[in-house]
Amino acid sequence: GENVEQHPSTLSVQEGDSAVIKCTYSDSASNYFPWYKQELGKRPQLIIDIRSNVGEKKDQRIAVTLNKTAKHFSLHITETQPEDSAVYFCAASRGYSTLTFGKGTMLLVSP
Amino acid sequence: DAGVIQSPRHEVTEMGQEVTLRCKPISGHNSLFWYRQTMMRGLELLIYFNNNVPIDDSGMPEDRFSAKMPNASFSTLKIQPSEPRDSAVYFCASSSVWGATEAFFGQGTRLTVV
Numbered sequence: 001g002e003n004v005e006q007h008p009s010t011l012s013v014q015e016g017d018s019a020v021i022k023c024t025y026s027d028s029a030s031n032y033f034p035w036y037k038q039e040l041g042k043r044p045q046l047i048i049d050i051r052s053n054v055g056e057k058k059d060q061r062i063a064v065t066l067n068k069t070a071k072h073f074s075l076h077i078t079e080t081q082p083e084d085s086a087v088y089f090c091a092a093s094r095g096y097s098t099l100t101f102g103k104g105t106m107l108l109v110s111p
Numbered sequence: 112d113a114g115v116i117q118s119p120r121h122e123v124t125e126m127g128q129e130v131t132l133r134c135k136p137i138s139g140h141n142s143l144f145w146y147r148q149t150m151m152r153g154l155e156l157l158i159y160f161n162n163n164v165p166i167d168d169s170g171m172p173e174d175r176f177s178a179k180m181p182n183a184s185f186s187t188l189k190i191q192p193s194e195p196r197d198s199a200v201y202f203c204a205s206s207s208v209w210g211a212t213e214a215f216f217g218q219g220t221r222l223t224v225v
Binding site: 034042043045095 | 144153154156159166167202208212213214216217218219
């Protein structure tokens, strides 16, 4: 089955800096890669996703890149703000199968 | 739509007792997932259903865990008997296309077994 590795497990940045979280996956047939944000005590919520026919996707301060050859994808957050502090999960799926989640990255943005 | 609805939000029970967690998926979604979240193990998939049929329950940790989906609008996760190591947050999620679109999570049930 699919295996998703996520790094780093914790990431501390200063407000205004950029943050990058990286994930690798094992199943070359995976074609859907969502990112979820989970604030303390809340449910995970989708913030951005990318499909395998696209190399990059942006939504305001967040972007995701995908390298199918290397089987890795990354989340980029620019101009970080304290409200970006949360746990971020990457996931992978090949459609008509379940999402496999990474272990999560705790992002701490200091004012 | 109110989103995925789980009940109860919090459950405290004594070891050995039966616990039943409930989930109402988003109307029209045909895939439902049960996850368990702990600090040590992160988000673990326990079981998922497609069109009310269990597809893969290999994530269910032991025979003490069972799940049902009697119709498209209701699912239960039961633990009998419960043990302290079952303490975790249990999430239910649903999606409209199995594995190919956003999974919407419920607010979770925080289970504490003492």
